[in-house]
Amino acid sequence: MQHLIRQSSDFDATVLPKLLGLLGDRIVTSRAVREQHGHGEGLPDSAMPDGVAFAQTTKEVAAIAAICNETRTPIIPFGAGSSLEGHVVPLYGGVALDLSGMTKIIEVNAESMDCRVEAGVTKEKLNTELRSSGLFFPVDPGAHATLGGMAATRASGTNAVRYGTMREVTLGLTVVTPEGRVIRTGGRARKSSAGLDLTRLYVGSEGTLGVITEIALKLSGIPETIASAVCQFPDMESAVGAVIAALQIGINVARIELADQMQMRACIRYSKLDEFLELPTLFFEFHGTPAVVAEQTETMQSIASEFGGSGFQFANKPEERSRLWTARHNAYFANVALIPGYKLIGTDACVPISELAACIEATRKDIKESGLVAPLVGHVGDGNFHLAILFDPEQPEERKKAEALASRVSLRAIEFGGTCTGEHGIGIGKIRYMESEHGEALDVMRAIKAALDPNGIMNPGKMLPSSTGEH
Structure with a gap:
């Protein structure tokens, strides 16, 4: 080629x-x-x-x-x-x-709980439009992203543990092929056995096969009750252990987010979260009826206490929940601001839940040995975690150390039976790991x-x- x-x-x-x-x-x-x-x-x-x-x-x-x-x-x-x-x-x-500039919300079908939008529509604009319908679009990568870009990178985010990723919520696409043909993939039916699944082929293709111009999406009902909670732990092992225990007994948590000590330091400074300590922290969100949410919250608090969790805080009012999750969504900017003048290499990895504690422990040991500052945050409900590796751009050797650390994180995740990226995608940053992860299948992709x-x-x-x- x-x-x-x-x-x-x-x-x-x-x-x-x-x-x-x-x-x-x-x-x-x-x-x-x-x-x-x-x-x-x-x-x-x-x-x-x-x-x-x-x-x-x-x-x-x-x-x-x-x-x-x-x-x-x-x-x-x-x-x-x-x-x-x-x-x-x-x-x-x-x-x-x-x-x-392609920002039309083409149609919303409230009864069927689906919609069709142009690629330039953001998730924020779509949810604003949906507010009066009692529906919402659940995929939330944190960034102010367009839905076309989210489909192209198979985006995920904080809600994926309950609602899935762009792969699960995309019903169909309009795609422009390289030669300028316009094709439609998929449809509004919730399942189909007709032909090759071209929708899944283009979702996650990162603009390498065609241009996504429209997306048909599944929507979800706005939960009757939403409650958020925060708990801090003496160490990362205890925090991860609480997550695994909660998932094993089937608590249907909508979001479970983990931040290590350094990430909490960055978030506390940037978002002025003075009520928190610089300790490993879990952020939770529960969706459902009042009774279900109350039961889930109580059970989660009991599990957290067993693993040494303390300082359990709740956020039930929309403005309180918004502040809590805004702080989490601003983690990237908090990390950029942590050391003035430093640049950032962001990387993510995803491993089976059973391997999460060991992989994070090995990664944190690697960070310490590198001498670099690299806050860790994760959507740990599905085994996905992120590093923001900071380095001095005036020191070429420091950048090499940062890139080497990011490389080890990717290769370690593959060794643990996972993937070099749970949601960032490959782009150019992770292209070198495709052979290790996919082997002979890479020739089929080519x-x-x-x-x-x-x-x-x-x-x-x-x-x-x-x-x-x-x-």
Whole structure:
């Protein structure tokens, strides 16, 4: 498969006039806009596209794709730019295809509990629209992300332990293929045995197979009662033990979040949580009827106490719950602010629940031995945890140490029977671990990529390492 191949001068002479004719002033080549579309979050590196196309309809996306395919110009789909593994870095230049203007909520079917939206709709906008219907969209990765980007990276988040990930809630897609064809996958039925499951193929494909422009989604009913709770523990082993015990007896917790001492230090400083100590902390949320929530909360408190938990706090009012979860969602920004002037490499891993305590213990020992500051936080209800590895950008050796630590976290998770990423995705940040995790199956993935994108224009250099070992 041909990998790209386009110089900026070729873009100016060949591609830009065609895109100008299609989009007018919505194809932008100014340096400031190109720099803005040259990176996401989580990795400190960036590159600039040759131009940024601001699409407003699926028809426009199809026309842009046809032009780019004809001229062998890379396309890098771009939503909110909140991805964490370099998914939107334009390694070979080309067109950053900004879908953030595609913000129509096409339909909401309250009786069937589903909806269809354009790719640029954010989860916040959708939930605001749904508020009067008694429904909500449960996938909550924390970032102010677009739903198209969330589908492309198979996003997850704090609610996944109860409601699932984007893989489970996506019913169907509208996808623009590299040559500019528009296809529909899936439908509104909750199950189907008809044909290959193309929806699951595109969910998580990270823009390497086509451009997702519309998403059909399952919705959930807003729980009658929502209660949050926080408990602090003397050590990480006790906190993880409480989580495993709760899951084993079947407590249907909507969210279970873990923060280690360093993460709590960052959150306390950034979000002014003076009521907490710098101790390992579990955050819980329970959904259901008043009686069910009360029973779950009581049982969880009893389990936490058995593992040395103390300082149990409850949040029942919406504003109290919002403050609690805002602090958790701001963990990334809290980590960035922890050591002024430092950069951050964010990484995640996911292991079977039975291996979670051992994997976290080995990871924390690794952090200590590295001498780096790396707060740990996790959606531990499904075995997923994250590190924010801080380093001084003026010290090249320190960055190498940070990258080496991130690498060991990924490889360790695979050794424990898990995955190098539970929800961040591969992008460029984790591409080197695909061989270790997937082995011979990687050749099948490459064959699918070659068949669907023979000119190699879709987000090249991401997710799939070349068969020659080049990244």
